[in-house]
Amino acid sequence: MRFSEAWLREYVNPSVSTDDLVAQLTMAGLEVDSVEPAAGAFHGVRVGEVLEVQPHPQADRLRVCRVAAGGPEPLQIVCGAPNARVGLKAPLAVEGAELPGGMKIGKSQLRGVDSFGMLCSAKELGFEDGQAGLLELAADAPTGADLREYLKLDDSIIEVDLTPNRADCLSVQGIAREVALLNGLDWSVPAAPTVKAASDGQLAVHLKAPEACPRYLGRLIRNVDRTAETPLWMKERLRRSGVRSLGPLVDVTNYVLLDLGQPLHAFDAAKLEGSVQVRLARADETLRLLNDQEITLDGETLVIADEVKALALAGIMGGADSAVGEGTRDIFLECAFFAPLAIMGKARRYGLATDSSHRFERGVDPEMQTRAIEYATQLIVDICGGEAAHIVEALAAEHLPERAPVQLRSARVAKLLGIVIADDEVESILRRLGMQVQRQPAGWQVTPPGFRFDIAIEVDLIEEIGRVYGYNRLPRTDAASHMELRPVSEAVVDIERIKDLLVDRGYQEAITYSFVDAATQLKIEPELEVIPLQNPISSELGVMRTGLWCGLLDAALKNLNRQQTRVRLFEAGLRFTRREGAIVQEKSLAGLVLGDAREEQWGEATRRVDFFDLKADLEAILRLTGHEGDVVFVAGQHPALHPGQSALITLGGEKLGWAGMLHPSLEKELGFDCRVFLFELDQGILLSREVPAFKPLSRFPQVRRDLAVIVDETVKAADVAACVQGCARDLIRQVLLFDVYQGPGIEAGKKSLALGLVLQDDADTLTDARVDAVMTAVVAELVNVFNGKLRD
Incomplete structure (x- = not known):
C-alpha cells in the first residue's frame, strides 16, 4: 500500500515527524517498506x-x-x-x-x-x-x-507492507484511523456526500448468487463530458500511490479505492443489454478482459452480466466490451460487497492480480458501499458533469457477514501480555479501534466493526491491545517451562554436523524453492514423474522438485552471471516423488562445485576442480558418518551426468546417491561455460551409522609389504583391493593403493597397480615365513582371479 503523507495528514495530522510516524506504523504491525520523496530535488x-x-x-x-x-x-x-x-x-x-x-x-x-x-x-x-x-x-x-x-511536492511517499489480516488498512482513511489511534487523536469517518438524483433512468439488478454477492449497488450517470480531464491534484495523488492516470472515469474509481478501500467499476451503459445480473458463469462462457486477455470461464467464477453476456469478472477486472471509452456518454457505476471466499484464488486461476481482487479476497467493509458510490458519484459529476439517477440496491441481508461478539477476560490480557493494563485503558483502546464494548464482571463483551474481518477470538483482541499499548512498553520476561531432557541416539548423525563439515571445506548453504521449472526438471531426471502445482507462483515454478540439483544449478548460474567464478554450494532439503499413486517426501543432501580447485594463491598452481575433488568431499562426509569403508562408487549412467564421469554410490547394497560431472549437452543448454560437478545423497541412509565400539589394539608390531601387479586396464582397483583383503582377513589389516601407472614398460591395454599391505596379528609377532606365505597366497589369487602378474 503506497500513499502520500500529505494526503494522510489531511485526515489526521499528529505532531510527529515523518520518521516518528514511520516508526509508529512499523511498531503497530504495519511495517513500512520505504519512504521516498514525492518528486526529485529541484x-x-x-x-x-x-x-x-x-x-x-x-x-x-x-x-x-x-x-x-x-x-x-x-x-x-x-x-x-x-x-x-x-x-x-x-x-x-x-x-x-x-x-x-x-x-x-x-x-x-x-x-x-x-x-x-x-x-x-x-x-x-x-x-x-x-x-x-x-x-x-x-x-x-x-x-x-x-x-x-x-503541487505540494515537499511530500513523502510511504509504502506499507501489510499482512493479509489487515485489509482495513488498504486505504488512506484506514491508515489515518490507525494513526489517530496510535496518537490518541479523535477520529471519525468523513461524512459522505449525498448526490440528489437528477435523472429517472434506472437499470434493474438481480442477485442470482446472493451467498457470493449479498449486496450490489448500481447507478446510472447520464451525459458525462467525454472531453473532461482529470484534475491535476487527483493525478498527483494517484501517481504518488503508484497508479497511472487513465481518464477521469477510471481515475475516480481508482481514487475512491485508494481513499476508502472500496473497489468500484464503471460500465458504458450503452453497451449493456437489459438488466444487470450477478451470477456464476456458465460452463465454457468466454470473456475478453480490459487487458485484452480472452478467458474461458468455469462454473465456479462469479461474473457481472447483462441478459445476454458476461460483462466483468466480479471483484477482479472488467470486460473490454463494456468498458468506458472516448465515446462513452452514459455510465453504469457499480459498487458491491463480494464475499471473500467467492473471490479468493479466482484472480490467480486466470493469471491475474488486481487491486480490486487484493481487497475483496481479504474483505471489505460490508457497510461501506453506499458511502463509496455517493463519493464516487460526486467526484464524477464535479469533474465530468452529467446527471445521476437514483441508486439501485440489490440486497440479500441474510448472507451479509455478521460480527459475532467476543468474550475478553481481563485476567487473560494480563497473563498473555505479562502486564496489568488498567481496565479503563483497555476499554479506551477497544473503543478507539471502532469496537462496541460492554463491561462484564470478568472482562468485556466486544463486538468488532465490519471492517475488521480478522477479529474472531479472544487472543485477536489481546493482540490489538498489545500493539496499540506498545510492544516496547511490555515488560521482558523469561519464559517458564518444564523441560525434559531426551536422549540423543548415537546411531544417527545430526545433519547440522555434516553442514558444518561442508562449510569448513569451503561450501555455502543454499536454500532454493521446492518448486522448479518442469522442463528443466525433466531434463535432469526424465524417468521420474513430476508433481504439478495447482496454483503455481509462476510458470517457471510449476512443479515440485524430484531432486535438489535443479535449484542448485539455477543458483550457480546466477552466481556465475555475477562474476563469482568459484562456486561451492550445498542444500539439505526435501525432494518429492510419486510412488504407487502417493506423494512421497524424502530428505536429501546435495552439492555443487565449479571453478578452480583452490582459491588463487602463490604456493600452488591454479587448476580446475575435477571429479576426485568432489569425491574427496564426499569421503569426508562418509568418514564423519562412519561409512567410509563400506561405501562403493560404481561407474553408472545418469541422464544429467557425463557418461564417463558419473558414479552410483551404494552403501550395504542400498542406493545412497549419485556423483559426477554435469552432462555436456545439459551444461551447454543451461548456459554454463565451465565444468560443473554435482552430488546428491539420501539422508535417510547417510545419517544412520553403527554405534562406535571399543576394539583393543594389538601389542604386536605391524609389517608392511608392497607389491605392483599388472592387470587389464578395465579391472577396478577396488576389486583388486577386495581380493587381496580376502586372502587373509585375520592378518591383512589395510590395503593401500599408492600408484597407478600406464606407459612405457607396460603393454597396451594393461595398467600397473602398486599396493601397500599392512599385516598384524593380535596374538603373536609375525615372522617372515608367515608374511611370505600370505604374500605368496595374495599373488596366486591375483593371478587366478585377474590374470595378473607381478611387475618387475
Whole structure:
C-alpha cells in the first residue's frame, strides 16, 4: 500500500515527524517498506504560461515560445515538446534553477536562438516516467508561483507492507484511523456526500448468487463530458500511490479505492443489454478482459452480466466490451460487497492480480458501499458533469457477514501480555479501534466493526491491545517451562554436523524453492514423474522438485552471471516423488562445485576442480558418518551426468546417491561455460551409522609389504583391493593403493597397480615365513582371479 503523507495528514495530522510516524506504523504491525520523496530535488521552477508560439527559424522540431513567469516581461524559451501551445500552463525552470541530477539552468542558445530557461516535462522533474511532452498544469494555476508549493511536492511517499489480516488498512482513511489511534487523536469517518438524483433512468439488478454477492449497488450517470480531464491534484495523488492516470472515469474509481478501500467499476451503459445480473458463469462462457486477455470461464467464477453476456469478472477486472471509452456518454457505476471466499484464488486461476481482487479476497467493509458510490458519484459529476439517477440496491441481508461478539477476560490480557493494563485503558483502546464494548464482571463483551474481518477470538483482541499499548512498553520476561531432557541416539548423525563439515571445506548453504521449472526438471531426471502445482507462483515454478540439483544449478548460474567464478554450494532439503499413486517426501543432501580447485594463491598452481575433488568431499562426509569403508562408487549412467564421469554410490547394497560431472549437452543448454560437478545423497541412509565400539589394539608390531601387479586396464582397483583383503582377513589389516601407472614398460591395454599391505596379528609377532606365505597366497589369487602378474 503506497500513499502520500500529505494526503494522510489531511485526515489526521499528529505532531510527529515523518520518521516518528514511520516508526509508529512499523511498531503497530504495519511495517513500512520505504519512504521516498514525492518528486526529485529541484528549485527555481515556476508555473509558466505560454503566451506565444513561433516556429524556430533553423529547426523544424523546435519552437520559440514567449512564456509568462510572474516577472515584468515574458521570457523567450526554445522548446521541442509537441504539446507546447498558446494558453498552456507548464513548469518553467528559470535561469539559476537546478533540476534533479544536478542539471543547472542558464541562458543558452539552441540553433542560434537565445533561450532564457526551460519548459519541463514531469520526467525531467523526477516524479513521473513515460509521459510525453510538457507537464500540463491546471488552467487556474497561478502564473509565476513556485511549482513545489503549488503541487505540494515537499511530500513523502510511504509504502506499507501489510499482512493479509489487515485489509482495513488498504486505504488512506484506514491508515489515518490507525494513526489517530496510535496518537490518541479523535477520529471519525468523513461524512459522505449525498448526490440528489437528477435523472429517472434506472437499470434493474438481480442477485442470482446472493451467498457470493449479498449486496450490489448500481447507478446510472447520464451525459458525462467525454472531453473532461482529470484534475491535476487527483493525478498527483494517484501517481504518488503508484497508479497511472487513465481518464477521469477510471481515475475516480481508482481514487475512491485508494481513499476508502472500496473497489468500484464503471460500465458504458450503452453497451449493456437489459438488466444487470450477478451470477456464476456458465460452463465454457468466454470473456475478453480490459487487458485484452480472452478467458474461458468455469462454473465456479462469479461474473457481472447483462441478459445476454458476461460483462466483468466480479471483484477482479472488467470486460473490454463494456468498458468506458472516448465515446462513452452514459455510465453504469457499480459498487458491491463480494464475499471473500467467492473471490479468493479466482484472480490467480486466470493469471491475474488486481487491486480490486487484493481487497475483496481479504474483505471489505460490508457497510461501506453506499458511502463509496455517493463519493464516487460526486467526484464524477464535479469533474465530468452529467446527471445521476437514483441508486439501485440489490440486497440479500441474510448472507451479509455478521460480527459475532467476543468474550475478553481481563485476567487473560494480563497473563498473555505479562502486564496489568488498567481496565479503563483497555476499554479506551477497544473503543478507539471502532469496537462496541460492554463491561462484564470478568472482562468485556466486544463486538468488532465490519471492517475488521480478522477479529474472531479472544487472543485477536489481546493482540490489538498489545500493539496499540506498545510492544516496547511490555515488560521482558523469561519464559517458564518444564523441560525434559531426551536422549540423543548415537546411531544417527545430526545433519547440522555434516553442514558444518561442508562449510569448513569451503561450501555455502543454499536454500532454493521446492518448486522448479518442469522442463528443466525433466531434463535432469526424465524417468521420474513430476508433481504439478495447482496454483503455481509462476510458470517457471510449476512443479515440485524430484531432486535438489535443479535449484542448485539455477543458483550457480546466477552466481556465475555475477562474476563469482568459484562456486561451492550445498542444500539439505526435501525432494518429492510419486510412488504407487502417493506423494512421497524424502530428505536429501546435495552439492555443487565449479571453478578452480583452490582459491588463487602463490604456493600452488591454479587448476580446475575435477571429479576426485568432489569425491574427496564426499569421503569426508562418509568418514564423519562412519561409512567410509563400506561405501562403493560404481561407474553408472545418469541422464544429467557425463557418461564417463558419473558414479552410483551404494552403501550395504542400498542406493545412497549419485556423483559426477554435469552432462555436456545439459551444461551447454543451461548456459554454463565451465565444468560443473554435482552430488546428491539420501539422508535417510547417510545419517544412520553403527554405534562406535571399543576394539583393543594389538601389542604386536605391524609389517608392511608392497607389491605392483599388472592387470587389464578395465579391472577396478577396488576389486583388486577386495581380493587381496580376502586372502587373509585375520592378518591383512589395510590395503593401500599408492600408484597407478600406464606407459612405457607396460603393454597396451594393461595398467600397473602398486599396493601397500599392512599385516598384524593380535596374538603373536609375525615372522617372515608367515608374511611370505600370505604374500605368496595374495599373488596366486591375483593371478587366478585377474590374470595378473607381478611387475618387475
